[in-house]
Amino acid sequence: MNRWAGLFRWHRMQKEKEKEEEKTEEETEEKKEKEKKEGGKNGVKTAEVKLKLNWKDWTVDPSSEFYFAWLQIMVFPILYNWVIIICRTCFDAIEQKYLSVWLAIDYISDLFYVADIIIRVRTGYLEQGILVRDLALLRTRYLRSARFRWDLASLLPTDLLYLRLGVHCPLVRVNRFLRTPRLSEAFDRMETRTSYPNTFRISKLMLYIFVLIHWNACLYFALSAYIGFGADRWVYPNISDPVFASVRRQYFYCFWFSAQIFTTVGDTPLPHREEEYLFMITDLLIAVLVFASIVGNVGNVITSLRDRDNVFFPNHELVKAYLRSHRISRELRGRVNGWYQHLHINRKITRENEILEQLPITLRTEIAVSVHLPTLCKVTIFQNCETSLLEELVLKLTPQVYSPGEYVCRKGDVGHEMYIIKEGKLAVVADDGVTQYAVLGDGNFFGEISILNIKGNKSGNRRTANIRSIGHSDLFSLSKEDLTDVLSEFPAAKRLLEEKGRQILTKMGMLEEPGPEDGPGEERKTETRVERVEDKLNALHTKLARLMAELESSASKMQRRTTFKEPRPGPQALPACEKARRSKGGIAGRSRYDTELPGTGRLQPALAHGIALSISVAIAAGVSGGHMNPAVSLGAAISGGLNVFLLVPYWAAQFCGGLVGAGLAKDSTGSHLHVVTPKSAFLLRDESEAFSRPVRVQAVSSHADFLNATGGAFTSIRTSEQVPGALVAEIVMTFYLVLTVCMTAINTQSKTPLAPFCIGLTLTIGILGGGGVSGACLNPARALGPAVVANYWPYHWVYWVGPLVAAVMVGLVLRLLLGDPGIRLVMTEETSA
Numbered sequence: 001m002n003r004w005a006g007l008f009r010w011h012r013m014q015k016e017k018e019k020e021e022e023k024t025e026e027e028t029e030e031k032k033e034k035e036k037k038e039g040g041k042n043g044v045k046t047a048e049v050k051l052k053l054n055w056k057d058w059t060v061d062p063s064s065e066f067y068f069a070w071l072q073i074m075v076f077p078i079l080y081n082w083v084i085i086i087c088r089t090c091f092d093a094i095e096q097k098y099l100s101v102w103l104a105i106d107y108i109s110d111l112f113y114v115a116d117i118i119i120r121v122r123t124g125y126l127e128q129g130i131l132v133r134d135l136a137l138l139r140t141r142y143l144r145s146a147r148f149r150w151d152l153a154s155l156l157p158t159d160l161l162y163l164r165l166g167v168h169c170p171l172v173r174v175n176r177f178l179r180t181p182r183l184s185e186a187f188d189r190m191e192t193r194t195s196y197p198n199t200f201r202i203s204k205l206m207l208y209i210f211v212l213i214h215w216n217a218c219l220y221f222a223l224s225a226y227i228g229f230g231a232d233r234w235v236y237p238n239i240s241d242p243v244f245a246s247v248r249r250q251y252f253y254c255f256w257f258s259a260q261i262f263t264t265v266g267d268t269p270l271p272h273r274e275e276e277y278l279f280m281i282t283d284l285l286i287a288v289l290v291f292a293s294i295v296g297n298v299g300n301v302i303t304s305l306r307d308r309d310n311v312f313f314p315n316h317e318l319v320k321a322y323l324r325s326h327r328i329s330r331e332l333r334g335r336v337n338g339w340y341q342h343l344h345i346n347r348k349i350t351r352e353n354e355i356l357e358q359l360p361i362t363l364r365t366e367i368a369v370s371v372h373l374p375t376l377c378k379v380t381i382f383q384n385c386e387t388s389l390l391e392e393l394v395l396k397l398t399p400q401v402y403s404p405g406e407y408v409c410r411k412g413d414v415g416h417e418m419y420i421i422k423e424g425k426l427a428v429v430a431d432d433g434v435t436q437y438a439v440l441g442d443g444n445f446f447g448e449i450s451i452l453n454i455k456g457n458k459s460g461n462r463r464t465a466n467i468r469s470i471g472h473s474d475l476f477s478l479s480k481e482d483l484t485d486v487l488s489e490f491p492a493a494k495r496l497l498e499e500k501g502r503q504i505l506t507k508m509g510m511l512e513e514p515g516p517e518d519g520p521g522e523e524r525k526t527e528t529r530v531e532r533v534e535d536k537l538n539a540l541h542t543k544l545a546r547l548m549a550e551l552e553s554s555a556s557k558m559q560r561r562t563t564f565k566e567p568r569p570g571p572q573a574l575p576a577c578e579k580a581r582r583s584k585g586g587i588a589g590r591s592r593y594d595t596e597l598p599g600t601g602r603l604q605p606a607l608a609h610g611i612a613l614s615i616s617v618a619i620a621a622g623v624s625g626g627h628m629n630p631a632v633s634l635g636a637a638i639s640g641g642l643n644v645f646l647l648v649p650y651w652a653a654q655f656c657g658g659l660v661g662a663g664l665a666k667d668s669t670g671s672h673l674h675v676v677t678p679k680s681a682f683l684l685r686d687e688s689e690a691f692s693r694p695v696r697v698q699a700v701s702s703h704a705d706f707l708n709a710t711g712g713a714f715t716s717i718r719t720s721e722q723v724p725g726a727l728v729a730e731i732v733m734t735f736y737l738v739l740t741v742c743m744t745a746i747n748t749q750s751k752t753p754l755a756p757f758c759i760g761l762t763l764t765i766g767i768l769g770g771g772g773v774s775g776a777c778l779n780p781a782r783a784l785g786p787a788v789v790a791n792y793w794p795y796h797w798v799y800w801v802g803p804l805v806a807a808v809m810v811g812l813v814l815r816l817l818l819g820d821p822g823i824r825l826v827m828t829e830e831t832s833a
């Protein structure tokens, strides 16, 4: 059972539980109603008591709609105080003309302030995730909080100062501003709940700017009054002038003046007095902040709009750039653009899963069900299915959009998913792409035949038809795994799907007739087959046990053998019969790496050579380029990485190195224990014979040993038939090695500090891969030294011709195709640019 299925079960249980709870609540309500009716006169009494009790216990859930609505209501009294107090203070005319109105609104707003305190006292809070509703606790918590002190201060009856200062002094109510945090709380809540957060943010910003300009306008008017109206060009003109006398004109002029400063338009009259200068400086500083915050906020809104779009729709710009850089045909680019346009114009979302990723699984499930269930219900095959099946399916659907003429699947492709048509029309078309066999529309499905394993389906898991989108089509795809998963729990639905598939297959003549074994006795036959397979399995077990025993015994035998080191003779030392035996029996085909190192095989020499070369190249790279191989030097010289005149001294040094190395190897070969058997081991027909008889061990000199052997010379080629293969192997492997050197250490475009590592690894790969074919020499100097000291020359030329041909090839490849523009002989327009 998968995770979704479990989740659904839980979800259903929760719903059932909720229903039960609702039912019990309804029953209790009914009971109470009944009691009320029966109670007659007593009923009035009960209602009174209930009202009292309710009021007493009444608390507010901070996440409830009521609380949210209350916060919205509180916005008005708070904003009223912010706008009107300063206005009345500065504009005498406004204060005096509407005094009674102001006083009425003042005290209404105070009533809201009081109510707000009551609501605050009764607002619950979460403790360990549980809402605390205990009034005593709520009261204590609020009364002890700093918030209470601020709320209280905002309601202090400062109006009493009217008695002393006169009623035309609204500034005494300035303490009402202390309730501003409630305004922020209201705005925050509104921002999280609105469906248009960006519009809300911009509106909030505009409101703040309006209040600021309004305040500034009021202060400007007050300052003008203080300096004297019309005293200079900066202050408000003389109010005795009928043009500037009206209250409306006064306010609008001041607001305009203030707005000009804050929007940094700068078309205001120059100040004349120090007070005016101070006012302007302060205003301009604030204006900078206001301007910055406008730009910042608008920028944020635009970014968040773009982010939202990017989440909803994949980034078209990137795809366009990609197509351009890969020179995709105009026609294909047009199709891609059309697809994106369709998504944008029709607001189609293909990334649902990513968008809803952050939601908890239960919520995601509910959303998926409410969005896609109607479509699934339209699908004929699912119409009679259980809702739970549909609910499971809905979570596994992936939306896909196809453009006109696009193929959703082609006949003969392997099927991995089936499709449900949400919207659009698709045609089942013949291979010519024109002939239509059927047209599928909304609520149809297709692609199920190849994923259902319908018995007798001649096309197996291949698509039986081409499906092409006629216009734009919105599909849901359902993967084979998901469908199998769901259908395993709903066999009835599976049967329906299979039946529909069988009908199509029969129409097409692609359903095999049931064979004689498909009759009623089929079950019995399957059982017999299973029994037979079991028998065979048992026999295999027995065989395996025997083989394991044999393997163990031969392993212990091998271990005994390897305790003795047995030297192998060079081909010269072998008697003719033994030579013939080895060449026939395959020893001739084995390289020195295989024959000389029992136990480690080719891996040890491959690693030893590779690592040694890596280190040598790393050491000598900065000094000489670290060639150590005439083929490498030749390749480097041809491709411009080495002065041609240096080729001769380089080669001389490399061949000397080869000779010195081979000489040292010869000298350093220590004494060996030589197993002497009653006959010479070399003459034994079967080497195991040597170990089945009494043996005598003696020391032999290294010199004799070395002479007997090939002294590290390449002995892999024993017959002329092997030459072509070995030559090709040498060319290919040396080509690879020289190319690695030239590209990683010489060619500036591809140069890398990892060059020594790459070069060593190439040699290791050569030895591992080609050791058995040619011995993997890849270096004429390496071939020459041991050949000289061991005086072993058969097929020696192969180790010269192969590497040198490869070097020339690499040189040409670099000069013609791969090299830097500086060394290329043939240039395309692009490379020359």
Ligand SMILES: Nc1ncnc2c1ncn2[C@@H]1O[C@@H]2COP(=O)(O)O[C@H]2[C@H]1O
Pocket (backbone or CB within 6 Å): 409, 415, 428, 437, 438, 445, 446, 447, 448, 449, 450, 451, 462, 463, 464, 465, 466, 467, 504
């Ligand atoms: N004649 C037809 N009418 C309707 N649908 C078809 C017809 N032939 C094939 N299909 C559908 O085309 C789908 C191609 O992929 P499948 O073979 O998986 O499943 C195939 C059917 O669902």
